Amino acid sequence: MSTIAAFYGGKSILITGATGFLGKVLMEKLFRTSPDLKVIYILVRPKAGQTLQQRVFQILDSKLFEKVKEVCPNVHEKIRAIYADLNQNDFAISKEDMQELLSCTNIIFHCAATVRFDDTLRHAVQLNVTATRQLLLMASQMPKLEAFIHISTAYSNCNLKHIDEVIYPCPVEPKKIIDSLEWLDDAIIDEITPKLIRDWPNIYTYTKALGEMVVQQESRNLNIAIIRPSIVGATWQEPFPGWVDNINGPNGIIIATGKGFLRAIKATPMAVADVIPVDTVVNLMLAVGWYTAVHRPKSTLVYHITSGNMNPCNWHKMGVQVLATFEKIPFERPFRRPNANFTSNSFTSQYWNAVSHRAPAIIYDCYLRLTGRKPRMTKLMNRLLRTVSMLEYFINRSWEWSTYNTEMLMSELSPEDQRVFNFDVRQLNWLEYIENYVLGVKKYLLKEDMAGIPKAKQRLKRLRNIHYLFNTALFLIAWRLLIARSQMARNVWFFIM
Ligand SMILES: CCCCCCCCCCCCCCCCCCCCCC(=O)SCCNC(=O)CCNC(=O)[C@H](O)C(C)(C)COP(=O)(O)OP(=O)(O)OC[C@H]1O[C@@H](n2cnc3c(N)ncnc32)[C@H](O)[C@@H]1OP(=O)(O)O
Numbered sequence: 001m002s003t004i005a006a007f008y009g010g011k012s013i014l015i016t017g018a019t020g021f022l023g024k025v026l027m028e029k030l031f032r033t034s035p036d037l038k039v040i041y042i043l044v045r046p047k048a049g050q051t052l053q054q055r056v057f058q059i060l061d062s063k064l065f066e067k068v069k070e071v072c073p074n075v076h077e078k079i080r081a082i083y084a085d086l087n088q089n090d091f092a093i094s095k096e097d098m099q100e101l102l103s104c105t106n107i108i109f110h111c112a113a114t115v116r117f118d119d120t121l122r123h124a125v126q127l128n129v130t131a132t133r134q135l136l137l138m139a140s141q142m143p144k145l146e147a148f149i150h151i152s153t154a155y156s157n158c159n160l161k162h163i164d165e166v167i168y169p170c171p172v173e174p175k176k177i178i179d180s181l182e183w184l185d186d187a188i189i190d191e192i193t194p195k196l197i198r199d200w201p202n203i204y205t206y207t208k209a210l211g212e213m214v215v216q217q218e219s220r221n222l223n224i225a226i227i228r229p230s231i232v233g234a235t236w237q238e239p240f241p242g243w244v245d246n247i248n249g250p251n252g253i254i255i256a257t258g259k260g261f262l263r264a265i266k267a268t269p270m271a272v273a274d275v276i277p278v279d280t281v282v283n284l285m286l287a288v289g290w291y292t293a294v295h296r297p298k299s300t301l302v303y304h305i306t307s308g309n310m311n312p313c314n315w316h317k318m319g320v321q322v323l324a325t326f327e328k329i330p331f332e333r334p335f336r337r338p339n340a341n342f343t344s345n346s347f348t349s350q351y352w353n354a355v356s357h358r359a360p361a362i363i364y365d366c367y368l369r370l371t372g373r374k375p376r377m378t379k380l381m382n383r384l385l386r387t388v389s390m391l392e393y394f395i396n397r398s399w400e401w402s403t404y405n406t407e408m409l410m411s412e413l414s415p416e417d418q419r420v421f422n423f424d425v426r427q428l429n430w431l432e433y434i435e436n437y438v439l440g441v442k443k444y445l446l447k448e449d450m451a452g453i454p455k456a457k458q459r460l461k462r463l464r465n466i467h468y469l470f471n472t473a474l475f476l477i478a479w480r481l482l483i484a485r486s487q488m489a490r491n492v493w494f495f496i497m
């Protein structure tokens with residue numbers, strides 16, 4: 001019997017960000033391995049015209065939860081969705097709900113965050129810093145609380161090259177920033193943001209660093225741990241390989257490449273692609289929850305969950321395998337034949353952007369105009385290139401993360417726990433994982449049917465022929481022009497003939 005699974009039995013667990021990518025996989029694993037847990041409280045806001053209950057039903061009715069329904073048929077009764085908006089005072093939680101949370105919660109997993117790179121400083125601080133402080137304050141009033149697990153990111157200190165499992169101080173005190181945002185107007189905030197974030201690449205990573213500092217400062221006598229995952233990717237094994245449900249991180253790039261929009265990316269091919277499967281992260285989170293509650297470490301421990309130091313893969317290897325998978329399992333209705341390359345040179349990158357991205361978009365928009373339709377490709381391409389430029393920082397560098405605490409925890413687990421809550425990324429076979437990842441993007445994100453593969457392959461063949469035809473025509477025109485102008489070219493031509 002797994003000690004960790006037994007630990008969560010009978011527990012009341014509070015999860016923030018449960019409707020997000022990581023949160024859903026966390027809930028799934030908890031219900032599947034500890035179906036006798038008492039209740040999972042989730043802090044949810046209504047969204048896209050859906051009530052809280054509709055949001056919960058939608059999650060439970062998804063393929064991700066199919067196995068859960070077998071082992072825990074009353075899962076609906078064990079989820080208690082609580083109306084909350086982390087942007088508001090006291091999270092806008094009702095008095096009764098707050099009372100219940102304060103008196104019953106045993107474990108907190110704090111996953112909610114804004115992960116947008118271009119969010120405003122005000123909003124990102126509110127969610128990633130102030131809300132964390134508020135939750136810690138709530139936690140300090142929970143008599144039954146055993147552990148508080150805060151999810152940060154391995155990139156919270158990406159301004160450093162080597163990152164240890166410690167909380168680094170930020171140049172400006174979080175409290176000072178929170179206070180000043182209260183009275184500064186938006187225009188001034190925009191002006192001072194670059195000065196504040198200094199060598200952090202974006203507001204997201206900066207506010208996650210501030211969030212960690214807040215955790216350290218407000219920890220009081222709570223049992224706290226911080227988990228720092230790198231780039232969280234599709235599931236590796238559980239509940240099935242390849243599950244993914246949003247366009248963040250590599251997902252959007254995989255789609256844009258598979259659909260033939262993206263043909264060149266400015267990246268350092270040999271830089272480490274520090275992707276970590278979401279189920280691995282969740283297994284570590286649950287192990288850390290158990291360890292923190294039972295062993296009560298004297299200080300706040302930080303755990304890195306990254307792949308680079310144990311089982312590195314680089315962007316080149318990943319890219320080649322992604323492209324190979326498109327050959328076997330193509331996406332439907334591609335704009336162009338999927339074929340991309342990495343370039344580390346700024347000039348070549350500009351060239352490919354003009355030739356392979358902007359020019360085809362303009363030509364396609366002309367075609368749309370001529371056929372009486374609204375042009376849209378240039379706009380779409382510009383947005384895509386803006387997105388890719390925001391991710392470039394992370395695909396052109398490598399970092400070293402120490403993993404002493406994560407390895408220590410692994411050695412503390414029984415063989416059964418190591419099997420059920422496996423976070424040993426050395427066992428990951430990258431080629432297999434990437435293939436399942438691309439397949440998962442096709443099935444769960446694009447919702448494409450596998451039955452459409454033969455048709456998609458036929459279309460790819462057609463696109464390939466068009467491509468060859470176009471290139472041959474281009475070559476002949478160039479050659480013809482050259483012959484007209486150069487005696488040498490004419491001689492070569494007569495010689496060949
Ligand atoms: C041989 C070569 C072969 C090559 C083959 C290829 C091989 C594969 C190689 C893989 C290399 C991967 C590198 C990953 C590095 C990740 C680093 C993460 C590190 C930190 C990790 C963390 O700790 S934490 C989570 C990370 N946090 C995000 O990852 C949010 C980012 N995101 C945003 O901050 C907003 O998204 C942003 C961008 C502002 C736009 O914002 P926005 O206002 O324009 O609006 P939207 O977000 O609504 O998106 C508007 C349109 O962008 C499209 N799109 C959105 N994301 C996209 C995306 N990733 N790739 C493409 N396309 C994307 C979308 O499809 C929409 O398209 P449409 O125009 O048709 O609607």
Ligand SMILES: NC(=O)C1=CN([C@@H]2O[C@H](COP(=O)(O)OP(=O)(O)OC[C@H]3O[C@@H](n4cnc5c(N)ncnc54)[C@H](OP(=O)(O)O)[C@@H]3O)[C@@H](O)[C@H]2O)C=CC1
Nearest residue numbers: 017018019020021022085086087111112113153229231232
């Ligand atoms: N994905 C990744 O690659 C990585 C993620 N992380 C960290 O993991 C955690 C989870 O990330 P991930 O699941 O990918 O992110 P998602 O964007 O998928 O999920 C974010 C969650 O936060 C909730 N949330 C956002 N704003 C509010 C609000 N005002 N009130 C209540 N809830 C809110 C969202 O709710 P709603 O559904 O209503 O929007 C959603 O449930 C984050 O802390 C992130 O920093 C760390 C490293 C990498």
